[in-house]
């Protein structure tokens with residue numbers, strides 16, 4: 081069976097990789113793209129779309145009403161992504177969301193909508209298999225080491241901080257970690273932000289520099305020892321196996337799944 085795919089954000093760093101991946105896989109068919117500034121852009125920047133006569137729509141509504149599709153991959157920004165996902169679910173097209181920065185309320189709303197419409201939806205804070213394992217291993221380690229600092233490092237074009245991966249890592253850790261306030265009780269920040277963001281006592285630090293792609297380390301401190309669990313994405317192809325996996329998996333589910341760790345075999 082061929083899975084018919086729409087991609088939103090085809091000119092982006094991730095979207096352009098996804099276009100290459102979907103158009104090169106036998107069991108996937110790219111049936112359309114959604115690009116808010118399609119006029120000339122997609123055609124000039126992505127000849128593959130013209131070569132293969134793949135339509136590009138500025139309006140997601142028009143795209144979803146015109147094209148017969150199974151899956152809607154979103155690699156844009158959270159504001160656009162949320163609306164795209166709502167429209168897709170209402171049109172019985174399954175969203176696969178890579179875009180980071182959705183709020184917990186937005187995720188809860190999409191969960192309800194997906195459940196109500198019995199439409200599969202996957203939100204993947206990180207599509208890289210190694211990153212999913214890094215999050216799971218961190219969750220395991222948190223049972224034994226409750227003192228934790230997360231350091232995520234990304235390229236300087238990233239819009240959201242902390243990263244979706246760091247938010248998800250903290251959420252997984254909170255499921256197993258004993259509640260604990262870290263550091264000295266009288267600790268004072270003499271420069272605001274020095275100790276990073278705080279999520280139930282877990283510290284999260286976001287680094288943004290040119291030269292970086294996507295990296296995270298989770299550091300656990302114990303009496304006389306440190307454990308570091310680290311993952312590095314060196315390029316955006318590292319995410320594509322996970323995108324393909326999610327597109328295939330979403331065909332067989334009828335509700336929302338947040339995190340690939342929930343559906344890894």
Ligand SMILES: NC(=O)C1=CN([C@@H]2O[C@H](COP(=O)(O)OP(=O)(O)OC[C@H]3O[C@@H](n4cnc5c(N)ncnc54)[C@H](OP(=O)(O)O)[C@@H]3O)[C@@H](O)[C@H]2O)C=CC1
Nearest residue numbers: 089091092093094116155156160178179180204205206207
């Ligand atoms: N889950 C995962 O494994 C990964 C997730 N990501 C996430 O994917 C998202 C995209 O990342 P990346 O490709 O690096 O970002 P880019 O900025 O390279 O691409 C984003 C794309 O979205 C488009 N866009 C921006 N605003 C809107 C809008 N309001 N409506 C429609 N389209 C819009 C941009 O078009 P324009 O030029 O018109 O602005 C651009 O083509 C981010 O949220 C990032 O965090 C990234 C890597 C891995």
Ligand SMILES: O=C(O)C1=N[C@H](C(=O)O)C[C@H](O)C1
Nearest residue numbers: 180205206238243244245294
């Ligand atoms: O913007 C990125 O690049 C990435 N975003 C995702 C995130 O916010 O965690 C996934 C990966 O880290 C790359």
